[in-house]
Amino acid sequence: MKRLTIVTGAVGILALAGLSWYSYNQIQRNKDIIREKKEEMERNKQITTPTADSSEIVAAPPPVTNSNSELTPSLAPPQPKETIDIDWNSPSYLTAQMPAKSIALTLDDGPSKKYTEQVLDILKQHQIQATFFLVGYRVKENCPLVNRIVREGHTLGNHTYFHPKLTKLNREEQKEEIEITQTEIKKCADKLPRWFRAPYGAQNETTLQVAGEVGLNTALWTVDTNDWRKTATSKSIADEVLKSQGQDIVIMHDATDANPKLKSPESSDTRQNTVEALKEIIPQLKKRGFKFVTLDEAFLSPSKPEVK
Numbered sequence: 676m677k678r679l680t681i682v683t684g685a686v687g688i689l690a691l692a693g694l695s696w697y698s699y700n701q702i703q704r705n706k707d708i709i710r711e712k713k714e715e716m717e718r719n720k721q722i723t724t725p726t727a728d729s730s731e732i733v734a735a736p737p738p739v740t741n742s743n744s745e746l747t748p749s750l751a752p753p754q755p756k757e758t759i760d761i762d763w764n765s766p767s768y769l770t771a772q773m774p775a776k777s778i779a780l781t782l783d784d785g786p787s788k789k790y791t792e793q794v795l796d797i798l799k800q801h802q803i804q805a806t807f808f809l810v811g812y813r814v815k816e817n818c819p820l821v822n823r824i825v826r827e828g829h830t831l832g833n834h835t836y837f838h839p840k841l842t843k844l845n846r847e848e849q850k851e852e853i854e855i856t857q858t859e860i861k862k863c864a865d866k867l868p869r870w871f872r873a874p875y876g877a878q879n880e881t882t883l884q885v886a887g888e889v890g891l892n893t894a895l896w897t898v899d900t901n902d903w904r905k906t907a908t909s910k911s912i913a914d915e916v917l918k919s920q921g922q923d924i925v926i927m928h929d930a931t932d933a934n935p936k937l938k939s940p941e942s943s944d945t946r947q948n949t950v951e952a953l954k955e956i957i958p959q960l961k962k963r964g965f966k967f968v969t970l971d972e973a974f975l976s977p978s979k980p981e982v983k
């Protein structure tokens with residue numbers, strides 16, 4: 676019996692050691708990719724002359740001088756903010772700016788070959804536009820799809836590179852996630868998103884500051900379809916959206932989990948229900964006189980020049 680306990684214990688320790696070694700390697704690999712991306716960005720900065728875009732990417736907070744550092748934070752003048760943050764504390768105030776009977780469909784976690792193409796086909800068929808929050812590493816894998824999204828008039832959003840929980844990362848790491856995704860999208864589609872959405876809606880004050888420094892507006896959502904859950908059906912997804920009276924931002928997903936390490940046991944391995952739900956939602960809302968808007972159309976003044 677004693678021997679069995681020792682053997683079981685030893686096996687347990689070995690398994691734990693193996694697991695830690697695996698996680699350690701995963702973390703190292705991610706860090707390596709971020710480092711490579713950062714070096715690539717530095718190289719690009721050196722060889723290109725500053726333009727309106729690059730100044731937006733690298734816009735840093737003003738340097739702290741000696742005279743400033745004597746000020747207590749509460750006496751420092753507030754930093755003017757040019758971007759807007761649509762979070763859960765003030766959605767009605769901001770979404771009230773949307774045209775009456777308008778709805779913004781947003782699709783997170785793509786692009787994916789399996790679902791993004793189908794979603795684009797449906798949107799094209801009904802001649803409406805949506806907003807796509809893209810995951811950086813998937814942009815790299817599916818660049819032609821990003822170009823199709825742009826070509827068909829949809830709005831692009833940044834949804835981080837590895838889809839982490841940003842609230843677990845420090846300021847520098849959060850900024851890296853956002854910046855390398857901007858760079859990847861710019862490289863692929865020659866266009867910079869003006870919107871950011873935090874994965875899982877997990878954001879803190881640092882996230883909002885960092886996104887603002889990169890020149891990004893942030894948007895969470897007001898209608899959660901829960902389309903990622905195993906329990907979701909095309910009907911449950913459609914019903915949630917069809918309850919809307921307008922002036923809503925709807926979250927849906929055109930790809931399966933972007934970060935396998937954070938995948939919930941509740942999460943489904945398909946997003947086909949989302950595709951099927953869209954086929955119901957769009958004609959029904961159109962019949963009720965709804966207008967489909969992108970986040971650009973809903974919140975950014977057309978006079979503000981587009982970042983290209």
Ligand SMILES: [Zn+2]
Nearest residue numbers: 783784874875
């Ligand atoms: Zn996501």
